Amino acid sequence: MQQTPLSDSYTTILWVGGSEAKNPEKFPLFVQRLKEMGINTGMVTGDEDPMRWVKAGMPYYVENIVNRGLCLKFSSQVTDWDKFVTQWVKDGRPEAAFVRDYCLDDPAWRQDAKKKMQAAVGVHKANQPALYDIRDELSVTISANPFDYDFSPRSLAGFRTWLQTQYADLAALNTQWQTELASWGAVVPFSTDKIKNRMGGGGANPRGKPDWGEVQALKFDLATASKDPTRWNFSPWCDFRTYMDVALTRTLSELRDAAKASDPNAKVGIEGTQMPSAFGGYDLARLATALDWVEPYDIGNAREIFGSFMPGKPMLTTVGEQDARSAQRRLWHLLLMGDTGCIIWWSEDCLDFSKDDWPLTKRAQALAPVLKELQGPTATRFRKAKRESDPIYIHYSQPSVQVAWLLESTVDGSTWHRRFSSYEAEHNQHAKVRAAWLGALHDLGYTPQFTADLASLPANATVILPHSYALTPIERRTLMRFKIVLASGPVGVFDGHGKLTDGYTGATKVFPQPPTAEELARLLPPPSVRVRPSDHVRVHRYVSGNERLLAFERGVRYQMSESLQQASGNEALEKPIEVVAVLDKPALVAELATGKSLGRTATLRFTLDPWHPQLFSLR
Numbered sequence: 001m002q003q004t005p006l007s008d009s010y011t012t013i014l015w016v017g018g019s020e021a022k023n024p025e026k027f028p029l030f031v032q033r034l035k036e037m038g039i040n041t042g043m044v045t046g047d048e049d050p051m052r053w054v055k056a057g058m059p060y061y062v063e064n065i066v067n068r069g070l071c072l073k074f075s076s077q078v079t080d081w082d083k084f085v086t087q088w089v090k091d092g093r094p095e096a097a098f099v100r101d102y103c104l105d106d107p108a109w110r111q112d113a114k115k116k117m118q119a120a121v122g123v124h125k126a127n128q129p130a131l132y133d134i135r136d137e138l139s140v141t142i143s144a145n146p147f148d149y150d151f152s153p154r155s156l157a158g159f160r161t162w163l164q165t166q167y168a169d170l171a172a173l174n175t176q177w178q179t180e181l182a183s184w185g186a187v188v189p190f191s192t193d194k195i196k197n198r199m200g201g202g203g204a205n206p207r208g209k210p211d212w213g214e215v216q217a218l219k220f221d222l223a224t225a226s227k228d229p230t231r232w233n234f235s236p237w238c239d240f241r242t243y244m245d246v247a248l249t250r251t252l253s254e255l256r257d258a259a260k261a262s263d264p265n266a267k268v269g270i271e272g273t274q275m276p277s278a279f280g281g282y283d284l285a286r287l288a289t290a291l292d293w294v295e296p297y298d299i300g301n302a303r304e305i306f307g308s309f310m311p312g313k314p315m316l317t318t319v320g321e322q323d324a325r326s327a328q329r330r331l332w333h334l335l336l337m338g339d340t341g342c343i344i345w346w347s348e349d350c351l352d353f354s355k356d357d358w359p360l361t362k363r364a365q366a367l368a369p370v371l372k373e374l375q376g377p378t379a380t381r382f383r384k385a386k387r388e389s390d391p392i393y394i395h396y397s398q399p400s401v402q403v404a405w406l407l408e409s410t411v412d413g414s415t416w417h418r419r420f421s422s423y424e425a426e427h428n429q430h431a432k433v434r435a436a437w438l439g440a441l442h443d444l445g446y447t448p449q450f451t452a453d454l455a456s457l458p459a460n461a462t463v464i465l466p467h468s469y470a471l472t473p474i475e476r477r478t479l480m481r482f483k484i485v486l487a488s489g490p491v492g493v494f495d496g497h498g499k500l501t502d503g504y505t506g507a508t509k510v511f512p513q514p515p516t517a518e519e520l521a522r523l524l525p526p527p528s529v530r531v532r533p534s535d536h537v538r539v540h541r542y543v544s545g546n547e548r549l550l551a552f553e554r555g556v557r558y559q560m561s562e563s564l565q566q567a568s569g570n571e572a573l574e575k576p577i578e579v580v581a582v583l584d585k586p587a588l589v590a591e592l593a594t595g596k597s598l599g600r601t602a603t604l605r606f607t608l609d610p611w612h613p614q615l616f617s618l619r
Contacts, residue, residue, distance in 0.1 A: 320564025
């Protein structure tokens with residue numbers, strides 16, 4: 001069966017839990033209920049037989065193809081992470097524990113994983129599945145929990161080989177790391193405990209245990225830090241964190257290539273990704289290069305970041321909301337950002353399998369009109385239009401993410417290993433800085449983008465450095481091209497490997513902390529559509545032929561948890577507001593919901609519903 005191309009329709013997937021399989025003769029009824037709900041795409045796992053979907057005439061996607069080794073939650077001897085790290089401490093914090101159950105450098109495991117991809121594609125390619133999902137919630141550790149995986153012999157060998165592509169010779173490595181390694185075979189990265197020991201005053205090559213009290217008392221200040229640079233040279237730790245990012249991305253690239261070798265049209269991606277992190281392999285800029293599509297957990301602005309790095313590629317979200325209004329608000333928000341579909345969690349919560357006729361639950365009935373609206377003509381009009389953005393670029397720097405984690409975690413002392421991803425989602429200060437810059441720009445009416453490649457930016461770009469602790473030499477030189485460079489916090493006080501250096505002084509304006517929208521407004525040219533910053537209204541702009549499309553929504557700060565629930569804190573935005581928006585030039589304006597013409601005007605006045613965007617056509 002030739003399936004509908006993903007880009008031609010808004011894809012609604014129901015994550016299937018398995019109860020329907022207990023009565024296979026009722027599968028046509030199951031499909032009927034899905035269609036009543038507004039679901040247009042089914043699901044199979046790995047190389048599962050898809051014929052029930054094919055016979056029903058419904059497209060499907062393929063989930064969780066590589067189950068062994070990518071998501072340690074379900075394929076590791078560590079079944080309880082909290083218990084595991086607690087025991088690690090009791091055992092004396094041994095480095096021998098830093099061996100991952102499945103080494104990403106193990107050729108046997110990699111070959112087995114590629115065979116699983118090829119086997120799945122072999123089963124499904126004739127049906128052209130909507131998507132292939134390598135694995136859900138994959139990680140080098142578990143989620144983005146901090147741990148020094150992977151010190152296995154194969155991983156260390158791969159690390160040493162990679163280092164030789166980063167440094168001219170061993171002498172250059174020793175200079176950077178401030179070590180005295182006699183051979184490449186002697187190169188071992190610093191564990192987190194060891195780099196903390198160096199930070200605490202243990203010298204260039206510290207031995208023994210850190211003085212945790214001294215570590216906790218550390219406060220970074222460039223003026224004093226420059227007098228004791230060894231303490232702030234994180235290179236032997238940062239380089240290894242980077243290599244583990246490289247290892248995960250390389251693995252995903254190989255698995256995607258294995259799938260495409262059998263089916264060049266296969267769209268290969270991953271689900272349930274984490275926020276940018278020093279651990280877990282979550283360098284989002286790097287990961288984006290290995291994916292045809294992604295379903296991110298929107299934590300730490302991950303969705304916005306992936307969207308900048310994967311323009312035009314499918315993005316989906318998982319819907320866990322019980323309240324249809326909340327689901328509607330978020331799904332419209334994501335569609336306006338470019339999402340091409342969603343995954344509803346899950347069939348057991350949407351159909352009542354205890355009754356003979358498998359009726360839709362109240363939740364499913366409430367979601368049905370929302371899903372159908374997102375597949376309707378107005379939503380499609382926006383989804384197929386070209387989304388506009390401003391030449392404002394927020395610097396994404398994985399070395400800065402690494403440095404920030406080390407600086408922030410000093411207060412934890414010996415308990416740094418308990419900064420689980422759930423904690424970081426709520427408390428990571430570097431992520432909050434990034435979100436504050438982004439929120440201020442949105443409140444002014446701008447649509448900025450993230451970039452990890454400053455050299456690729458246009459000459460008229462405005463560059464934002466949100467606590468960009470680390471800058472490479474190329475980034476430093478490139479920044480001098482731009483007239484407006486705005487920054488917050490210490491900028492460029494480390495190099496791209498995490499070694500202390502002189503701070504960057506070329507910025508137009510440096511704020512101690514992210515500026516308010518009002519402060520930013522005095523430094524930037526006016527946006528195409530101006531709104532009152534205090535209203536916290538987000539503007540989305542599109543072009544479709546000779547028509548402009550505008551969408552306005554409340555500036556909700558989305559923050560997803562791994563339980564699929566949204567963080568609270570948006571209550572003040574959940575009421576109607578009177579909005580005044582000023583266009584850069586007059587246009588013939590019509591409300592899309594009502595078809596009402598507002599005439600030729602440069603000023604829009606309307607009441608904004610907190611749960612649904614206000615949509616306009618401009619000609």
